[in-house]
Amino acid sequence: xxxxxxxxxxxxxxxxxxxxxxxxxxxxxxxxxxxxxxxxxxxxxxxxxxxxxxxxxxxxxxxxxxxxxxxxxxxxxxxxxxxxxxxxxxxxxxxxxxxxxxxxxxxxxxxxxxxxxxxxxxxxxxxxxxxxxxxxxxxxxxxxxxxxxxxxxxxxxxxxxxxxxxxxxxxxxxxxxxxxxxxxxxxxxxxxxxxxxxxxxxxxxxxxxxxxxxxxxxxxxxxxxxxxxxxxxxxxxxxxxxxxxxxxxxxxxxxxxxxxxxxxxxxxxxxxxxxxxxxxxxxxxxxxxxxxxxxxxxxxxxxxxxxxxxxxxxxxxxxxxxxxxxxxxxxxxxxxxxxxxxxxxxxxxxxxxxxxxxxxxxxxxxxxxxxxxxxxxxxxxxxxxxxxxxxxxxxxxxxxxxxxxxxxxxxxxxxxxxxxxxxxxxxxxxxxxxxxxxxxxxxxxxxxxxxxxxxxxxxxxxxxxx
Amino acid sequence: xxxxxxxxxxxxxxxxxxxxxxxxxxxxxxxxxxxxxxxxxxxxxxxxxxxxxxxxxxxxxxxxxxxxxxxxxxxxxxxxxxxxxxxxxxxxxxxxxxxxxxxxxxxxxxxxxxxxxxxxxxxxxxxxxxxxxxxxxxxxxxxxxxxxxxxxxxxxxxxxxxxxxxxxxxxxxxxxxxxxxxxxxxxxxxxxxxxxxxxxxxxxxxxxxxxxxxxxxxxxxxxxxxxxxxxxxxxxxxxxxxxxxxxxxxxxxxxxxxxxxxxxxxxxxxxxxxxxxxxxxxxxxxxxxxxxxxxxxxxxxxxxxxxxxxxxxxxxxxxxxxxxxxxxxxxxxxxxxxxxxxxxxxxxxxxxxxxxxxxxxxxxxxxxxxxxxxxxxxxxxxxxxxxxxxxxxxxxxxxxxxxxxxxxxxxxxxxxxxxxxxxxxxxxxxxxxxxxxxxxxxxxxxxxxxxxxxxxxx
Ligand SMILES: Nc1nc2c(ncn2[C@@H]2O[C@H](COP(=O)(O)OP(=O)(O)OP(=O)(O)O)[C@@H](O)[C@H]2O)c(=O)[nH]1
Ligand SMILES: [Mg+2]
Numbered sequence: 001x002x003x004x005x006x007x008x009x010x011x012x013x014x015x016x017x018x019x020x021x022x023x024x025x026x027x028x029x030x031x032x033x034x035x036x037x038x039x040x041x042x043x044x045x046x047x048x049x050x051x052x053x054x055x056x057x058x059x060x061x062x063x064x065x066x067x068x069x070x071x072x073x074x075x076x077x078x079x080x081x082x083x084x085x086x087x088x089x090x091x092x093x094x095x096x097x098x099x100x101x102x103x104x105x106x107x108x109x110x111x112x113x114x115x116x117x118x119x120x121x122x123x124x125x126x127x128x129x130x131x132x133x134x135x136x137x138x139x140x141x142x143x144x145x146x147x148x149x150x151x152x153x154x155x156x157x158x159x160x161x162x163x164x165x166x167x168x169x170x171x172x173x174x175x176x177x178x179x180x181x182x183x184x185x186x187x188x189x190x191x192x193x194x195x196x197x198x199x200x201x202x203x204x205x206x207x208x209x210x211x212x213x214x215x216x217x218x219x220x221x222x223x224x225x226x227x228x229x230x231x232x233x234x235x236x237x238x239x240x241x242x243x244x245x246x247x248x249x250x251x252x253x254x255x256x257x258x259x260x261x262x263x264x265x266x267x268x269x270x271x272x273x274x275x276x277x278x279x280x281x282x283x284x285x286x287x288x289x290x291x292x293x294x295x296x297x298x299x300x301x302x303x304x305x306x307x308x309x310x311x312x313x314x315x316x317x318x319x320x321x322x323x324x325x326x327x328x329x330x331x332x333x334x335x336x337x338x339x340x341x342x343x344x345x346x347x348x349x350x351x352x353x354x355x356x357x358x359x360x361x362x363x364x365x366x367x368x369x370x371x372x373x374x375x376x377x378x379x380x381x382x383x384x385x386x387x388x389x390x391x392x393x394x395x396x397x398x399x400x401x402x403x404x405x406x407x408x409x410x411x412x413x414x415x416x417x418x419x420x421x422x423x424x425x426x427x428x429x430x431x432x433x434x435x436x437x438x439x440x441x442x443x444x445x446x447x448x449x450x451x452x453x454x455x456x457x458x459x460x461x462x463x464x465x466x
Numbered sequence: 467x468x469x470x471x472x473x474x475x476x477x478x479x480x481x482x483x484x485x486x487x488x489x490x491x492x493x494x495x496x497x498x499x500x501x502x503x504x505x506x507x508x509x510x511x512x513x514x515x516x517x518x519x520x521x522x523x524x525x526x527x528x529x530x531x532x533x534x535x536x537x538x539x540x541x542x543x544x545x546x547x548x549x550x551x552x553x554x555x556x557x558x559x560x561x562x563x564x565x566x567x568x569x570x571x572x573x574x575x576x577x578x579x580x581x582x583x584x585x586x587x588x589x590x591x592x593x594x595x596x597x598x599x600x601x602x603x604x605x606x607x608x609x610x611x612x613x614x615x616x617x618x619x620x621x622x623x624x625x626x627x628x629x630x631x632x633x634x635x636x637x638x639x640x641x642x643x644x645x646x647x648x649x650x651x652x653x654x655x656x657x658x659x660x661x662x663x664x665x666x667x668x669x670x671x672x673x674x675x676x677x678x679x680x681x682x683x684x685x686x687x688x689x690x691x692x693x694x695x696x697x698x699x700x701x702x703x704x705x706x707x708x709x710x711x712x713x714x715x716x717x718x719x720x721x722x723x724x725x726x727x728x729x730x731x732x733x734x735x736x737x738x739x740x741x742x743x744x745x746x747x748x749x750x751x752x753x754x755x756x757x758x759x760x761x762x763x764x765x766x767x768x769x770x771x772x773x774x775x776x777x778x779x780x781x782x783x784x785x786x787x788x789x790x791x792x793x794x795x796x797x798x799x800x801x802x803x804x805x806x807x808x809x810x811x812x813x814x815x816x817x818x819x820x821x822x823x824x825x826x827x828x829x830x831x832x833x834x835x836x837x838x839x840x841x842x843x844x845x846x847x848x849x850x851x852x853x854x855x856x857x858x859x860x861x862x863x864x865x866x867x868x869x870x871x872x873x874x875x876x877x878x879x880x881x882x883x884x885x886x887x888x889x890x891x892x893x894x895x896x897x898x899x900x901x902x903x904x905x906x907x908x909x910x911x912x913x914x915x916x917x918x919x920x921x922x923x924x
Contacts, residue, residue, distance in 0.1 A: 037903070037907070039867030039869075039907060040867070046783075048781065048783065051779065051780045052779050053491075053777055053778050054491075068870050069869075070841075070871055071844065105870075127865045127866065131840040132839060132840050211779060214777075215779045218776055225768075447763045
């Protein structure tokens with residue numbers, strides 16, 4: 001037996017336009033699969049192997065829909081034999097009609113099944129059951145391959161009861177699956193069902209389940225790394241611009257500020273592209289407005305309170321971390337100033353936060369004396385910015401990570417106030433502030449600190465992605 | 467781990483393609499190595515792809531050149547300083563306090579600064595490092611060698627590494643200077659006889675000074691007592707400038723005073739040379755460690771390591787399906803109003819009861835109704851086609867896509883009838899009115915067949 005036949009295979013088959021490609025796209029996490037509301041989009045079978053280090057764990061096939069099921073069944077019945085030989089008749093049908101354009105779709109879809117693939121029969125239960133489906137199911141029965149039915153709901157109506165009654169005559173396993181609302185839990189559930197199709201496959205499909213778990217884990221980890229990188233890049237970024245004598249200082253300052261903001265947006269954009277790549281959502285169509293958040297600009301007042309901390313929260317954060325600084329002073333002086341130190345530190349921190357709510361970073365003029373003057377902006381001094389930036393990228397990542405690969409419509413990224421409560425609680429804020437404070441002070445995060453920052457982000461991400 | 471391999475790795479990580487599959491198979495082949503060795507193995511494998519002269523060679527060459535110049539200058543400076551300090555003009559003895567200051571005090575102070583610099587080397591902007599002349603030499607040399615400066619700019623040397631390079635260089639320079647000083651001492655005592663004396667304005671008795679020297683000599687006083695001045699020697703070699711001229715006692719003991727040189731040599735050897743050598747070794751180790759840390763914290767290196775050591779999982783073939791978006795905007799192709807009287811009604815996958823109901827519902831009069839498609843046999847459908855003539859209505863389920871089975875039937879009907887009206891109907895819930903999107907699918911599919919004989923109800 002060749003290696004091709006060792007691993008489990010599954011062919012996703014059914015009537016045209018019932019979401020076969022959508023299901024494959026979701027399960028294979030591939031956003032390049034052709035999906036459209038035009039029936040007959042898929043004309044060739046396409047294989048989607050799950051591979052680890054080159055070894056195939058299972059293989060999934062997207063297939064065209066049945067076009068002339070009655071004709072095929074009629075042919076099969078004409079060559080009727082005893083039930084145990086029926087699959088040979090199907091084989092013969094393929095051989096005879098391989099070059100017959102009338103049966104191109106049927107040959108394409110039967111081929112993987114006859115090579116040993118289990119059958120995943122897809123129906124759309126938002127449309128009524130009809131007798132025209134019987135021929136298809138009958139043909140599938142003739143192949144003698146293990147099979148299950150997947151009920152998809154493309155529209156709002158629900159005819160699943162009728163469907164279940166009809167399907168139960170042909171399939172032992174009937175599951176509901178929505179490729180548009182696909183996540184790791186439904187993924188796991190569907191694989192569990194697939195594992196039951198054939199005893200020999202169970203172990204390998206279970207291994208695939210475990211693999212997917214660690215795969216999701218890895219994707220989350222890579223996302224956290226990317227996010228941490230974005231945060232470090234944007235918080236520590238310094239923009240510089242030589243200032244010539246004849247140039248107007250105010251104008252140049254404004255320009256530098258533009259450059260500074262543009263660079264921060266660029267960092268965010270780059271990080272988003274990386275997140276897309278990590279989650280395999282490169283082809284997702286996002287209209288420009290929605291992705292650049294033009295309406296809710298990164299630097300507008302509105303977004304400051306929408307995604308970041310409110311003035312009050314900011315004060316609280318600053319006061320508590322300010323008090324920590326004060327405690328440091330107290331320790332130095334052996335506790336004599338215990339209360340005083342804390343109070344002063346808190347006050348300084350709080351007032352500082354209040355004052356710098358809408359300031360990013362001051363623009364400094366360097367080298368006044370030497371003659372070559374340079375304008376410099378950064379690193380980010382605004383204590384709120386890190387929360388805005390982190391909130392935005394977490395929102396982006398969570399949206400992308402929770403998005404089905406079957407999605408072809410442009411998605412609208414709209415973050416609401418409630419999102420902040422999902423990821424930012426008091427403990428997190430305090431833990432984060434430690435790192436944000438460091439970068440505000442222009443200090444480099446050590447490798448260990450970076451690791452713990454990353455871990456903190458990963459933990460938040462897990463809450464969001466689930 | 468040296469600077470050159472660090473730079474090579476940095477360049478390779480930037481320039482090599484990042485194919486996960488290739489990286490993973492490399493990782494699997496080198497799974498038993500430590501992460502650092504994996505990186506090194508990877509670097510070695512790809513080294514040949516770098517164009518020569520390699521950036522690392524250019525930078526190394528430049529740094530080496532600067533270092534050599536600095537070392538030679540420092541050595542000469544050390545010798546000149548030594549000779550200058552020990553110059554004995556025959557009338558005044560050599561005040562050994564000067565020499566001690568240069569050979570012991572200044573090294574100790576600068577070593578303390580070096581240690582502080584080492585401890586704080588992790589900070590990106592280390593002031594102590596910037597104070598070092600080893601730091602400024604690079605800038606100065608870069609001024610006249612633009613090429614080298616460009617090479618330096620091309621690679622972003624981690625500030626930690628940069629700090630340690632400067633620290634190590636400072637130690638080498640100081641070591642060269644100290645060796646120069648030591649050589650000068652040996653040279654001078656070998657070629658002339660030098661009368662050493664000590665002189666200070668401070669109210670320092672001979673005994674105090676002796677105690678001080680005794681302390682200084684602790685590293686060697688037990689095993690090399692000849693190199694520790696005795697109290698009498700200290701007393702004898704005190705020199706009062708105010709007293710004018712060289713006192714007779716000094717001259718009388720001139721040869722005895724010469725014994726000082728052993729002490730000075732040991733002091734130089736220990737404080738200036740040996741301790742510095744120790745610091746130099748620490749700085750070499752520090753640089754190696756900094757390079758290691760820098761290498762492991764390169765983002766691309768971390769990426770490479772995880773690509774190598776994490777299983778490479780793909781859920782689909784990598785070659786991309788060409789993106790087909792076949793959705794075309796729906797364009798109504800003219801509304802065809804059905805007349806109400808027909809010769810026959812057929813329903814594709816719709817049974818006869820349903821057909822009668824539909825006829826009622828849409829006010830259609832027809833003498834006969836036929837169920838076609840569905841689970842009919844092909845023969846039954848053929849019979850219906852045989853009987854078809856005149857004007858025929860074919861109801862179809864708008865929500866089900868037109869399969870080729872249905873198209874076959876329609877094509878066959880066309881050859882038989884005078885007028886064919888294809889009527890996509892909607893769901894019961896929607897009052898049998900088909901939604902335009904579904905109708906559009908049918909229209910698109912049937913467009914090649916539509917003519918004055920074949921209508922479709924939209
Ligand atoms: N809202 C919604 N739409 C779905 C769902 N599943 C599929 N669709 C849509 O249904 C249409 C058909 O989906 P496909 O995945 O292309 O169907 P298919 O069975 O592969 O079609 P063919 O390849 O033409 O046979 C597309 O427009 C999908 O976006 C679903 O669960 N919810
Ligand atoms: Mg398809």
